[in-house]
Amino acid sequence: MTDQVTTIAPPAPAGGPSARSAVLRSEIRLYGRDISNVLLSIVFPPLLLVILGLVPSFREVNPDLDGLRVIDLYVPVVVLISLITAALLIFPPILTSYRELGILRRMSTTPVRPSTLLFTQMWLNGVMALVSAALCLFVGWLAFDVALPRQVFGYVLALLLAGAASLAIGALVAAVAKAARHATGIGVAVYFPALFCTGLWIPVRSMPEALGDVVEFTPFGAAANALGQAAAGDWPDWRFLVVLAAWAVVTSAAAIRWFRWE
Amino acid sequence: MTTTRIPRTTRGPVIEVSELHKAYGGRTVVDDVSFTVEEGEVFGILGPNGAGKTTTVECIEGLRVPDSGRIRVAGLDPVADQTEVTHVLGVQLQESALQAKLTVREALELYSSFYTRPLDWRPLAERLGLTAKLTTRFGKLSGGQKQRLFIALALIGSPRVVVLDELTTGLDPRARRDTWSLIEDVRDSGVAVLLVTHFMEEAQRLCNRIALIDKGKISALDTPAGLIGKSSTSTVISFTPSQPIDQEILAALPGLATIERQDARITLRGTEETVNAVISLLAQAHILTHQFRVTDATLDDAFLDLTEAS
Numbered sequence: 001m002t003d004q005v006t007t008i009a010p011p012a013p014a015g016g017p018s019a020r021s022a023v024l025r026s027e028i029r030l031y032g033r034d035i036s037n038v039l040l041s042i043v044f045p046p047l048l049l050v051i052l053g054l055v056p057s058f059r060e061v062n063p064d065l066d067g068l069r070v071i072d073l074y075v076p077v078v079v080l081i082s083l084i085t086a087a088l089l090i091f092p093p094i095l096t097s098y099r100e101l102g103i104l105r106r107m108s109t110t111p112v113r114p115s116t117l118l119f120t121q122m123w124l125n126g127v128m129a130l131v132s133a134a135l136c137l138f139v140g141w142l143a144f145d146v147a148l149p150r151q152v153f154g155y156v157l158a159l160l161l162a163g164a165a166s167l168a169i170g171a172l173v174a175a176v177a178k179a180a181r182h183a184t185g186i187g188v189a190v191y192f193p194a195l196f197c198t199g200l201w202i203p204v205r206s207m208p209e210a211l212g213d214v215v216e217f218t219p220f221g222a223a224a225n226a227l228g229q230a231a232a233g234d235w236p237d238w239r240f241l242v243v244l245a246a247w248a249v250v251t252s253a254a255a256i257r258w259f260r261w262e
Numbered sequence: 263m264t265t266t267r268i269p270r271t272t273r274g275p276v277i278e279v280s281e282l283h284k285a286y287g288g289r290t291v292v293d294d295v296s297f298t299v300e301e302g303e304v305f306g307i308l309g310p311n312g313a314g315k316t317t318t319v320e321c322i323e324g325l326r327v328p329d330s331g332r333i334r335v336a337g338l339d340p341v342a343d344q345t346e347v348t349h350v351l352g353v354q355l356q357e358s359a360l361q362a363k364l365t366v367r368e369a370l371e372l373y374s375s376f377y378t379r380p381l382d383w384r385p386l387a388e389r390l391g392l393t394a395k396l397t398t399r400f401g402k403l404s405g406g407q408k409q410r411l412f413i414a415l416a417l418i419g420s421p422r423v424v425v426l427d428e429l430t431t432g433l434d435p436r437a438r439r440d441t442w443s444l445i446e447d448v449r450d451s452g453v454a455v456l457l458v459t460h461f462m463e464e465a466q467r468l469c470n471r472i473a474l475i476d477k478g479k480i481s482a483l484d485t486p487a488g489l490i491g492k493s494s495t496s497t498v499i500s501f502t503p504s505q506p507i508d509q510e511i512l513a514a515l516p517g518l519a520t521i522e523r524q525d526a527r528i529t530l531r532g533t534e535e536t537v538n539a540v541i542s543l544l545a546q547a548h549i550l551t552h553q554f555r556v557t558d559a560t561l562d563d564a565f566l567d568l569t570e571a572s
Contacts, residue, residue, distance in 0.1 A: 022375035026368060033363045102358030109323050109353040110376045110419070111345055262325075 019112045020120070027120050031128075037090050041128045045082040046139045049074060053144045072147075073203045075140040076227035080162065080198040080220055082132035087166035088173065088187045088194060091125040095174035096183035105262050114261060122171065126163050133159060150233030154226075158236050161244035162223035168248050169219070171255035197221040204228075216240070219247040274337075275300050276350075276423045276454045277322060282331035284317050291317045293478035295331075299423060304445065304455040306469035308462065314478040315458045316356055319425050322456070323353050336422055349377065352421035354412040356428045356458075362401030366392055366411055369400065370418065377419035390414050390444060406437030413444060423454040430464060442468060498557045499540055500529040504550040507543075515539045 031037055049071075052058055058070035065073065095118060098104050104114040140146035149155035173190060177183035197204075197220035204215055204224045215221030222243035226236035275298035284292040292314045299305040307315045320326040322333055324340035324347055333340055336350045360369055370387060374380035387393050390410045395403065403411065409429055416424045426445065430438040445468055449455055459465055465472050466486045474482040474489070482489055507528070512521050517533035530536060537556055544551060 019376050022372050026364065026372050029368070030361050030363050098361075101360070102355055103360060105325065106353070106355055106358045106360075106415075108325065109348060109351070109355070110373065111348045111378075112376045 020116055023112070023116055023120050024124070027117070027124055031124060041082070041086045041090055041125075042132050042135065044085060045078045045132050046135045048081065049078040049136055049139055050143060052078075053140075059144060071140070071144050072231075073199070073205075073228070075136060075146045076224055076231055077198045077200055077203075078136045078140075079133040079159070079227060080223055081195065081200070082136055083129045083159075083163050083166045083223075084191060084194045084198070084220065086125045086129035086132070087163070087170040088191045089184075090128075091121060091167065091170040092173040092177065092183040092187045093180045094121055095171070096177045097180035099174075099260065099262065100180055102262075108261065118171075118259075122167050125170070126167055129163055129166070130159070147231070149227075149231045151230040151235055154235045155230035158223060158226035158230055158241065158244070161241060161248060162219060162227075164248040165219040165223070165244050165251065168251035168255060171259070172251045175255045175259040194218075194220045197224070199224045217243055219244055222247075276336055277305075277456060278332070278334040279318070279322065280332045282318065282321060282333065283329045284314075284321060284326065285329055291478055292321070292328075295473075295475065295478070295480055297473050297480065297483060299454055299456050301422070302449065302452055302454055303470040304449050304457055304468050306465040306472040307456065307458045307475055308460065308465045308472050309475040310460060313475045315460075315475055316427055318475070319427055319456065319458055323351065323425060324348075349419060350422045352416035352419060352424035352453075354409075354416045354424070354426045354429060356431075358412075359408075360400040360411075362399060364400050365397050366400070366403070367396040369411060370396075370414060373415045374418050379420055380418050381420050383414070383418060386414050386417060389447065391440075404437075405433050406440065409433065409437070409441055410444065413441075413448070417448065417453065421453060423456060424448065425456045425458070427458040428460070429457070430459070430461065438464070496533055496558065497537060498529065498531055499537055499555070500527060500557075501540075501544075501551040501554040502527045503544070504552070507547075507549065511543065515543070 052074050053071050055070075058074070061067055061069055098117060098121075104117065107114040107117060137146075137148060141148055169190065170187070173186045174183055177186050195201075197215050197218045199205075199207075199221075204212060204221050205228070207215060212221075216225060222240040226240035226244070229236045229240075277299035279298070280296045282292050282295040283290070295314070295318055297305070307318065309315050317326065321328045322335060322340060324344045327341055335347045338347050338350070340347045340351075364372075366387070370383035370392075374383050387396065390413060392407070392410055392414060395407055398407075400408070400411070413424075413426070413429070416426065429445075430441050433441065442464065445455060445457065449468075455468075457465070457468060469486060471483065471485055472489055473480050503526070506526075509521070512518070512528070512530065515530070515532065515536050516539050517535040519531045522529040530540065543549075
């Protein structure tokens, strides 16, 4: 029988490394338990590429596309779809539900700051998006003989900036949405214009000039162009990278400004 | 099992609230509230919905910043020293949930990783009757099981004081009584409890002292026995006697506060003692009654009585 020693706990660093990794482990587990998350983030983008690749004419060299095939142009598009699906469809409702359920408030009464949970979710969705993007590149290469990006560093840089901009937009959606179902609604409302900008329906390079100019100033249009250039072996235009970085910074600031913890 | 209390390094109350004020958009919600919670006691904050109970405890928890007044938790300021306060104050929030797919065991492990000196969650789960539910997901727990898990999470950082806000609201009577004995266990383990409730019976059973709070102000602060002594209208007895009863005879009844007559019907407000005295009076005088009713005064009645008395 030991005496229970009751002392005032010394001030400990808030959210120490062990607490942060415990939060990460827990969030990874919860993410995996929601099968719709996994299907949407990891299975849907490569599957879309496979479906597009099954159209015979998409696998034929098209003289209007400088000797490329339609499927070659679709690989950067599905890579971007991986990012925006995670960032706009999966990430915002999770954050909003954590606020709605009082999980963030409950956490703010512990030594761990609730922002730990937000950043963990952001990292987790970012990593899932990149895994899915890599899977799209791999499937394109394996199934349809689409060349892997030739300018690897430029490609990775554009991909990371696009991922940051997408997650920042997702965080802004979570910040302004009052409830998880609103976050889903707003996320979907942003998702379809975003899909359009990636060039899912008309490749950005084939868009009418006026439309193309506008689309190039959206993060997804800029990212589509930058990824296209890097895939072809060129360093992406700085203006596309600047557009992506600007979107990431401005929307992050807006999300931080408007995010409510309760 | 014996527990030896080690003398604390700090003396005095574990929670001090003085002259707390809080308003939302010009509407005063907490108006000059002061009280202290001593080591090892169960202190109740009792009042109707919207009385300012939750706002008061949210200021103590550091979730809200007071407009004015002073709050200390183990000598610390909940706003300025928020992280330090989280190590000494365990919290159960009024409307809060966990991720639906998190299991009980995962929740216990996760929350214990937040603290530098957590309790071992296994005996804690055992004590709260959660051992059989460790692999159950939060979303599948019953209301009572969720509340037991919240008590466990409030205790897991081995705090000196826990705040339990409307812990038993929404529970069935059986689960409510089970929860009460758990709170008594918590108190017996030496942790002070700040209990927010709107159930008179709950406060009466569990609390060493109770602050009655209404419209943002403390209308009475005393031990349960003290409050019952102050409130003379805890029981309402009404009946229509078969023959008239003299006013003097009624007035002499013990514990009696008021007599009302409406036609032949008599309504007495008093205590348990009054009930027994009325019954023996009627029996001795061979008076029959029609529609003899004994009811407990509602919380509102007690409030009205206590505010009138003050």
